[in-house]
Amino acid sequence: xxxxxxxxxxxxxxxxxxxxxxxxxxxxxxxxxxxxxxxxxxxxxxxxxxxxxxxxxxxxxxxxxxxxxxxxxxxxxxxxxxxxxxxxxxxxxxxxxxxxxxxxxxxxxxxxxxxxxxxxxxxxxxxxxxxxxxxxxxxxxxxxxxxxxxx
Ligand SMILES: Cc1ncc(COP(=O)(O)O)c(C=O)c1O
Numbered sequence: 311x312x313x314x315x316x317x318x319x320x321x322x323x324x325x326x327x328x329x330x331x332x333x334x335x336x337x338x339x340x341x342x343x344x345x346x347x348x349x350x351x352x353x354x355x356x357x358x359x360x361x362x363x364x365x366x367x368x369x370x371x372x373x374x375x376x377x378x379x380x381x382x383x384x385x386x387x388x389x390x391x392x393x394x395x396x397x398x399x400x401x402x403x404x405x406x407x408x409x410x411x412x413x414x415x416x417x418x419x420x421x422x423x424x425x426x427x428x429x430x431x432x433x434x435x436x437x438x439x440x441x442x443x444x445x446x447x448x449x450x451x452x453x454x455x456x457x458x459x460x461x
Pocket of ligand 1: 372416
């Protein structure tokens with residue numbers, strides 16, 4: 311689906327061909343976006359929820375840039391929109407907000423069934439977070455540690 315400046319880099323959901331929609335199991339969206347910094351508003355997220363319900367599609371919102379919003383734009387979590395939990399989950403990462411790119415530490419919230427399946431999958435392919443060094447612990451990344459400990 312092309313994302314164009316005219317549409318604010320938001321997909322025009324009802325222009326997606328029917329045969330594609332029929333085959334679709336999951337839709338990934340990410341706002342604030344990378345690389346064009348596009349933002350979704352509540353109306354768009356509500357449309358995504360209706361579209362997902364109508365077509366039985368699971369929504370994954372990648373919210374990695376949740377804190378990187380300027381000019382007083384509102385910071386909108388997909389999960390804050392009514393109905394979102396019924397259709398999807400939202401990921402975030404410590405990479406951007408806590409300067410921990412490469413550490414591969416993130417979290418997901420949302421639909422219980424989807425999270426349980428994800429938990430089962432991850433328990434088979436991952437085996438823990440790396441041990442952070444003492445210099446890191448005592449220094450600049452203190453905030454990251456606080457985030458890991460307190461969520
Ligand atoms: C939109 C988006 N989501 C996720 C990631 C990756 O996050 P992580 O470092 O936790 O794998 C990136 C990293 O560049 C990103 O741009």
